[in-house]
Structure formats: C-alpha cells, structure tokens
Amino acid sequence: MNRTQSVLVVDDEKQNRGLLAELLADECRVILAKNGQQALERAHELSPDLILLDVMMPEMNGYQVIQALQQDDATRQIPVIFISALDAPADEERGLDLGAVDYITKPFHPSIVRKRVRNHLLSVHHRHLLENLAKIDSLTEIANRRRYDEALESEWRRCARSASPLSLGILDVDHFKRYNDHLGHAEGDQVLRQIARKLSSFMRRPGDLVARYGGEEFVVLLPNVDADSALALANEIRASIEALALPHPSSPAGRYVTISMGGITAVPSGGDVDPQFFQEADGALYAAKAEGRNRVFWRRG
Numbered sequence: 177m178n179r180t181q182s183v184l185v186v187d188d189e190k191q192n193r194g195l196l197a198e199l200l201a202d203e204c205r206v207i208l209a210k211n212g213q214q215a216l217e218r219a220h221e222l223s224p225d226l227i228l229l230d231v232m233m234p235e236m237n238g239y240q241v242i243q244a245l246q247q248d249d250a251t252r253q254i255p256v257i258f259i260s261a262l263d264a265p266a267d268e269e270r271g272l273d274l275g276a277v278d279y280i281t282k283p284f285h286p287s288i289v290r291k292r293v294r295n296h297l298l299s300v301h302h303r304h305l306l307e308n309l310a311k312i313d314s315l316t317e318i319a320n321r322r323r324y325d326e327a328l329e330s331e332w333r334r335c336a337r338s339a340s341p342l343s344l345g346i347l348d349v350d351h352f353k354r355y356n357d358h359l360g361h362a363e364g365d366q367v368l369r370q371i372a373r374k375l376s377s378f379m380r381r382p383g384d385l386v387a388r389y390g391g392e393e394f395v396v397l398l399p400n401v402d403a404d405s406a407l408a409l410a411n412e413i414r415a416s417i418e419a420l421a422l423p424h425p426s427s428p429a430g431r432y433v434t435i436s437m438g439g440i441t442a443v444p445s446g447g448d449v450d451p452q453f454f455q456e457a458d459g460a461l462y463a464a465k466a467e468g469r470n471r472v473f474w475r476r477g
C-alpha cells in the first residue's frame with residue numbers, strides 16, 4: 177500500500193520475525209529487531225511509523241521497551257502494538273495502560289494482523305498530513321513561520337552538537353508595497369508564489385529549508401553550510417529572482433522584481449537558539465536595503 181511507511185517488528189523468536197516480515201511485506205517497509213536493546217536503537221535511528229512489539233523477551237521485555245521508547249523524544253510519538261501470547265484481559269489491559277495503541281494475541285491470524293497494521297498506518301499517515309498542513313503557508317505552499325521556528329531549534333542543537341556552521345538568510349521583496357499599490361494584491365500574491373517556487377528549487381539537501389516568514393519576507397535555513405558557500409548561494413538566489421524578469425513598473429531598484437537579502441553564519445553553542453542570530457541576519461538585510469537594495473550582505477558570527 178504505502179511503501180514509504182515502515183514498521184519495526186520486535187520479537188526474540190526468529191520464526192515470528194520471519195512470519196511477520198512476510199505478511200507485512202506488501203504493506204510497508206519492514207525493519208527487524210531481535211531484542212529490546214536493538215529495538216530502541218533502531219527506533220531512535222530509523223523513526224519507524226509503527227512498532228510491533230513482542231512482550232515476552234529475555235533481558236528486556238516489551239513492557240520495559242515501551243517505557244524506554246516513551247523516555248526518548250525521538251521515539252515517544254511512535255505508536256506501538258503489542259503482540260503477545262499472554263492473552264488474559266489483564267495482560268491486554270496492562271499493555272494498553274502502558275500506552276500501546278493495540279494488543280494482538282498469539283497465535284495471531286495473519287490477515288487480522290495485516291489489516292490492523294494497515295489501519296494504524298493509515299491513521300499515522302493522516303496524522304502526519306494534518307501536522308504538515310499546520311506548518312504550510314497557504315498562499316505559497318512552502319513552510320510557514322511555525323515550521324521554520326521548529327527547524328531552527330532542532331538545527332541549532334544539531335549544529336551545536338557537531339560544532340558545524342549554521343547559516344540563515346532573510347530576504348525581502350524590494351518595494352513590494354509599491355508593487356501591490358501599482359498592480360494590485362492579486363498580482364502581488366502571484367509574485368510571492370513565483371518567488372517561493374524559485375527559492376524552493378535551491379533547497380537541495382535534506383536539512384535545507386525555505387519558509388515564508390510573513391508578508392513579503394522569506395527565510396532560508398542552511399545547516400552545515402559555511403559563510404562562503406551560503407553567500408555564494410544567496411547571490412545565486414538574488415540573481416535568479418532578477419532573472420525571472422517579473423516587471424515591476426514602479427520600482428526605483430530596477431525594471432524587474434528584485435530581492436534584498438541579509439544573512440549570518442555561526443557555529444551555534446548551547447541548547448537554546450540565541451536571539452542575536454536572527455537579529456544579525458536582520459541587521460544585514462537592513463544594511464542591504466540601505467545600500468540600494470537588490471543585493472546581499474552576509475555576516476560571520
């Protein structure tokens with residue numbers, strides 16, 4: 177059904193792992209773990225959409241595994257289905273009390289397991305859709321400010337841990353108010369959509385993010401990108417917007433729609449985002465505008 181979704185199957189018995197892997201093969205990508213420790217590692221690393229968890233396992237049982245999963249921010253949200261030979265109502269109740277979304281007893285019926293997994297994967301899919309919708313700007317269909325705020329927090333921490341540079345660019349459409357006044361808001365919206373699409377085409381690596389910050393302002397977040405590369409990319413972006421050749425009859429900055437961009441590159445430290453980081457980029461944007469617009473200023477933190 178949905179090959180992009182994955183299920184982690186945890187069972188200490190090889191035969192059970194094989195059976196479950198086989199019966200789920202058409203539904204999703206299957207990841208296997210043979211004990212609790214391996215399950216925690218794989219869940220943390222691979223973020224499966226669903227976990228099928230055996231209860232009776234040596235060393236660490238399923239109850240201990242689900243509690244450990246809930247201690248980890250990276251795995252807390254992953255739904256767990258217990259699969260257990262313990263079929264008393266009290267066992268099932270205990271499993272559900274611990275936070276499992278479902279409880280399947282062994283010996284299981286393959287078609288029932290398959291259908292239950294399918295239903296849970298569908299809910300996961302719907303939940304992700306809703307979560308993502310809440311983070312998309314409805315006009316331009318790129319990320320919104322909320323998504324950007326979350327990404328900044330997590331990339332800040334990630335770059336701080338690995339002592340890697342983090343680059344942030346803020347860009348603004350030059351004389352956009354004049355554009356709207358002259359050509360109308362519908363045309364202005366169209367320009368914002370075209371700029372958003374062009375900006376998105378520059379986001380090539382997994383951590384790269386472009387978001388609409390508000391009005392005619394966009395932000396570009398580039399983890400693990402040093403100041404030289406960020407500045408080079410920013411200049412490419414600026415040139416590519418000018419090259420769209422969208423007529424701007426009332427702009428003192430040129431014949432076409434242009435942007436100004438300010439940026440900052442720094443190696444983050446500490447757990448929380450330093451507000452100065454954004455202010456530096458914003459200051460650079462202000463300077464780019466003051467110097468005559470349609471240009472990029474970049475700072476090194």
Ligand SMILES: [Mg+2]
Nearest residue numbers: 188230232233
């Ligand atoms: Mg077992």
